Amino acid sequence: MTLTSHPIRRHDHLTFNGNLRHTRHGWLRLTPAYSVNLVNDILSSVNGGTGIVLDPFGGTGTTALTCAERGIQCDTTDINPFLLWLTSAKAAVYTPCDIERFKTEVERVSESLAAGHTDQPLWIPALHQIEKWWDETTLASLAAAMATINVIAMQEPDSVSNLLRVTFCRIMIESSNASFAHQSMSFRKNGNQAPLIPIRYLWDETADLIARSAASPVLCEPRAISCDARDLLRVLSPQHYTCVITSPPYPNRMSYIRELRPYMYWLGYLTDARQAGDMDWQAIGGTWGCATSNVGKWTPDKPQPVPFPEFTLILKKIADSSDTLSRYVHKYFYDMITHVDSLYRVMAHGGSVHYIVGNSKFYNVLLPVEQIFSALFENAGFRDITITPIRKRSSKRELFEFVVSAIKP
Ligand SMILES: C[S@@+](CC[C@H](N)C(=O)[O-])C[C@H]1O[C@@H](n2cnc3c(N)ncnc32)[C@H](O)[C@@H]1O
Structure with a gap:
């Protein structure tokens, strides 16, 4: 050796x-x-x-x-x-058509985020002490976005719903109270507050970034x-x-x-x-x-x-x-x-x-x-x-x- x-x-x-x-x-x-x-x-x-x-x-x-x-x-x-899902989504080929469809559906999710509710009852995950992660308004917006993505997933190919889910994951964590300043995750000291950037803005900005990088060649x-x-x-x-x-x-x-x-x-x-x-x-x-x-x-x-x-x-x-x-x-x-x-x-x-x-x-x-x-x-x-x-x-x-x-x- x-x-x-x-x-x-x-x-x-x-x-x-x-x-x-x-x-x-x-x-x-x-x-x-x-x-x-x-x-x-x-x-x-x-x-x-x-x-x-x-x-x-x-x-x-x-x-x-x-x-x-x-x-x-x-x-x-x-x-x-x-x-495994994330790896497949990150390393997939996205055609110009996939990216155009993604952009169209981004608008639909953006509207549900702004409304913060849908026609159906909102599902939220059984994450322990979820109230520590997001304030009530942010949680309602995220739940509305996820409900819309799930409806879209039944109508669009996986390529489009995968990009929506990646975008969701990113805004979900960025709007949370989690801090990654140390080796493992903890909660920020100043308590659970609404994010400074409106969540709809965060969504639109993130989706734009994801659309541009998804066009990079694989x-x-x-x-x-x-x-x-x-x-x-x-x-x-x-x-x-x-x-x-x-x-x-x-x-x-x-x-x-x-x-x-x-x-x-x-x-x-x-x-x-x-x-x-x-x-x-x-x-x-x-x-x-x-x-x-x-x-x-x-x-x-x-x-x-x-x-x-x-x-x-x-x-x-x-x-x-x-x-x-x-x-x-x-x-x-x-x-x-x-x-x-x-x-x-x-x-x-x-x-x-x-x-x-x-x-x-x-x-x-x-x-x-x-x-x-x-x-x-x-x-x-x-x-x-x-x-x-x-x-x-x-x-x-x-x-x-x-x-x-x-x-x-
Ligand atoms: C340090 S991480 C790998 C990080 C990776 N290099 C990257 O850039 O994301 C180790 C990974 O091993 C996986 N792992 C742990 N036990 C495993 C097992 N028995 N078989 C396969 N994967 C396992 C974990 O789920 C984790 O994703």
């Missing part, structure tokens, strides 16, 4: 902050996303854009869209249905496939992919489901809290709702030691402060062993993998995530493994992001 190093600073262009708002990459700025610049750099360095790319933890579709824009064939998998639509990354062969072909670019969930207790709740409730991907916990329990590293109590009781169901010499000692040190956290870290890497073995089988010989990972720290115990991934790759049969630090993370002093790369011989 080689450790490449160069000066590390905070490189904002290597985070999702680099994914410009006026492009498709900036349609929804969600916490799980990584940087389009990073994906482009790796694609240019590996194979000049040929071959078949896979992103097994596709998230918001950054790898898929970058490949689509460059004309590279890409498959992406995830277990979250909302993110040369090769990706496939967004529902699949657990621990069992890739269930849906993917063996020895098929020449390049993998991905960022798996980090072992830092961040829950994607928690962050994505408002989107998932409004679009009908979640209907109650129990479902959210169950979905997060399926995610590697999930910790929301019942996933936390499940992890507190978790034990490996087969002997599968993590092939990193200090791993047992690290678990023991974490367990001295929290037994649950120690089990959490153990389960994370236990799942990753299964994933890496499954990944090896779908990779073509000579293919390269590139994992963007961050290290973690629990109770002063540093978890060298990049080195453990390197050990997992080696153990599965990958060779020529390198670890390249790419940036310092904003949170704690010792926390960095790395690219761990390897080749399947």
